[in-house]
Amino acid sequence: MDDPSHSPASAPQPAATPTESPVPTRRSRRAMQTLAMKTDIAEAARALMLERGYVATSIGAIADEAGVAVQTIYNSIGNKSDVLSAVLDLAAAGPAAPSLVPAVMRERIAATRTPPDVIAVLADWFAEVHVRTAAVFQVIAQAAAVDPEIAKLEQRRATQRLVNYGEAAAALRERRGLRRGLSDHEAAALIWSIGHPQVYRTLVGDVGWSLDAYRSWLRTALTAALS
Structure with a gap:
């Protein structure tokens, strides 16, 4: 019988490679970016609406404050009333956002x-x-x-x-x-x-x-x- 100490199976093995964290897919990265952008828009809108009021706050002003294009707001959230609804969602959820x-x-x-x-x-x-x-x-x-x-x-x-x-x-x-x-x-x-x-x-x-x-x-x- 062969000596197990000299068998190939008992030879030193290379260290196991740590399991790598899953890499976000392109779709998930895009979703996270979209969510972050919506949050930025809602936070910008909240600051302006609390300072100026709803009527005096334009979509253009919100876009400038958030650093996005006006059309981006319409595409990602909607019109100004939709933005106000998003502001309420963000405030209500607090630390639990985006839930x-x-x-x-x-x-x-x-x-x-x-x-x-x-x-x-x-x-x-x-x-x-x-x-x-x-x-x-x-x-x-x-x-x-x-x-x-x-x-x-x-x-x-x-x-x-x-x-x-x-x-x-x-x-x-x-x-x-x-x-x-x-x-x-x-x-x-x-x-x-x-x-x-x-x-x-x-x-x-x-x-x-x-x-x-x-x-x-x-x-x-x-x-x-x-x-």
Whole structure:
């Protein structure tokens, strides 16, 4: 029998080459570049609209601020109302961008076990998101008063929020957290009303509540309304 110490199989082998990270495809690189460009446009638009207002901010000014061509904005996002909608999306998502709010909330609610956990997620979310979006909602409200297209945007986004809160209502029902006789649609409307941006603007912005006081009130109000 051959000595295994001298067999070819036992000869020193070259070190294994580390597994290389997958190289992004041309399509994925293009998608990342497009996403980065849209973010730059939305950030530029937000800065200008908060400074000048919606009406006084032109697509040309946004293009100059973002360092892109005007047609690039139309091709990648759309018209000025579409840009404002993108500004709201970016502000609402915050650090989770480019994920959209519904995906963020589904993940947070999926991690809950009890009805109070769901209420806490909602209260924390409203306290978190309104800090980022209050100024944008103010721009929308002012523009909606003079621009029918923005009025439609305001209505559409409000309806979207109402639909999305239906998922939170369903999660409460699954965890036996909705009081008897309250439908998911009614529960969604209660969540929508209590967490409305105008309520935050009045209590925190006008009356001067602290963010902690607002969050505590949200938990109390949501619990009383839904349980």
